[in-house]
Amino acid sequence: MQDAACIEVAQVTKRFGKTTVLDGIDYTVPTAQICGLLGPSGAGKSTLVKIIAGIDSPDQGKVQVLGSLMPRLEMMQRIGYMAQSDALYAELSAKDNLNFFGSLYGIGGAKLRTRIQEVLSIVNLEQHVHKPVRYFSGGMKRRLSLAAALLHEPDILILDEPTVGIDPVLRQAIWHEFGNIASGGTTILVTTHVMDEAEKCDQLGMIRNGKVIACGTPEELKADKGASSIEEAFLAYGGEQA
Numbered sequence: 001m002q003d004a005a006c007i008e009v010a011q012v013t014k015r016f017g018k019t020t021v022l023d024g025i026d027y028t029v030p031t032a033q034i035c036g037l038l039g040p041s042g043a044g045k046s047t048l049v050k051i052i053a054g055i056d057s058p059d060q061g062k063v064q065v066l067g068s069l070m071p072r073l074e075m076m077q078r079i080g081y082m083a084q085s086d087a088l089y090a091e092l093s094a095k096d097n098l099n100f101f102g103s104l105y106g107i108g109g110a111k112l113r114t115r116i117q118e119v120l121s122i123v124n125l126e127q128h129v130h131k132p133v134r135y136f137s138g139g140m141k142r143r144l145s146l147a148a149a150l151l152h153e154p155d156i157l158i159l160d161e162p163t164v165g166i167d168p169v170l171r172q173a174i175w176h177e178f179g180n181i182a183s184g185g186t187t188i189l190v191t192t193h194v195m196d197e198a199e200k201c202d203q204l205g206m207i208r209n210g211k212v213i214a215c216g217t218p219e220e221l222k223a224d225k226g227a228s229s230i231e232e233a234f235l236a237y238g239g240e241q242a
């Protein structure tokens with residue numbers, strides 16, 4: 001199952017007005033791996049993951065997720081998507097936000113209560129379960145958004161810069177948990193600017209100006225350019241400071 005494609009992006013182009021933001025992207029994400037999209041600000045990472053998640057549509061090309069052409073409403077149950085900006089209810093507590101997301105995904109009762117405990121523990125927010133989100137710091141909101149994406153145990157996690165504003169110790173713990181989740185068969189697609197996170201991915205796609213400039217394991221990408229770091233490899237492939 002390890003080598004089967006979970007996400008297949010073929011010739012995807014997206015324009016906003018006269019600007020071509022994604023330019024004929026071909027990209028494949030294998031099942032049960034952690035795949036990173038690395039690129040500088042404005043490279044098109046968020047636009048690409050939104051199209052993969054079915055939140056936006058391409059102007060040309062197609063995306064298939066688990067063999068289904070996107071966008072497709074039924075796939076929402078199988079995807080956990082964490083946007084770059086937090087979509088949380090400020091007046092509600094952490095727990096009530098998760099109760100709300102649980103009801104959207106059709107989970108309830110004891111199963112939801114257990115799952116809420118589990119996801120709050122993963123993101124280390126158990127102490128703040130009853131606190132209204134308006135009192136949360138930026139990093140706490142990111143962690144709660146991540147908890148919401150994990151809640152329904154989706155087959156695929158699509159995470160747009162999930163660890164921005166999260167301290168290094170917890171970031172490490174969250175990446176460790178990503179490893180556990182992927183080992184359980186879940187595919188994780190994550191965007192990042194952070195080089196040490198890029199190093200932790202099984203597969204890495206480097207994006208610049210709406211094009212995939214390189215794809216492979218971090219080791220392959222470094223070896224291909226004789227680089228000692230991902231940053232050096234990225235620059236050698238023609239990238240800019242990520």
Ligand SMILES: Nc1ncnc2c1ncn2[C@@H]1O[C@H](COP(=O)(O)OP(=O)(O)OP(=O)(O)O)[C@@H](O)[C@H]1O
Binds near residue numbers: 016021039041044048
């Ligand atoms: N809805 C929109 N309307 C117009 N332009 C947009 C829209 N969404 C994104 N863009 C533009 O598309 C380009 C790519 O944006 P995108 O958010 O995909 O980049 P990114 O690689 O995720 O950047 P960052 O790392 O800063 O989040 C940018 O120039 C951005 O201004």
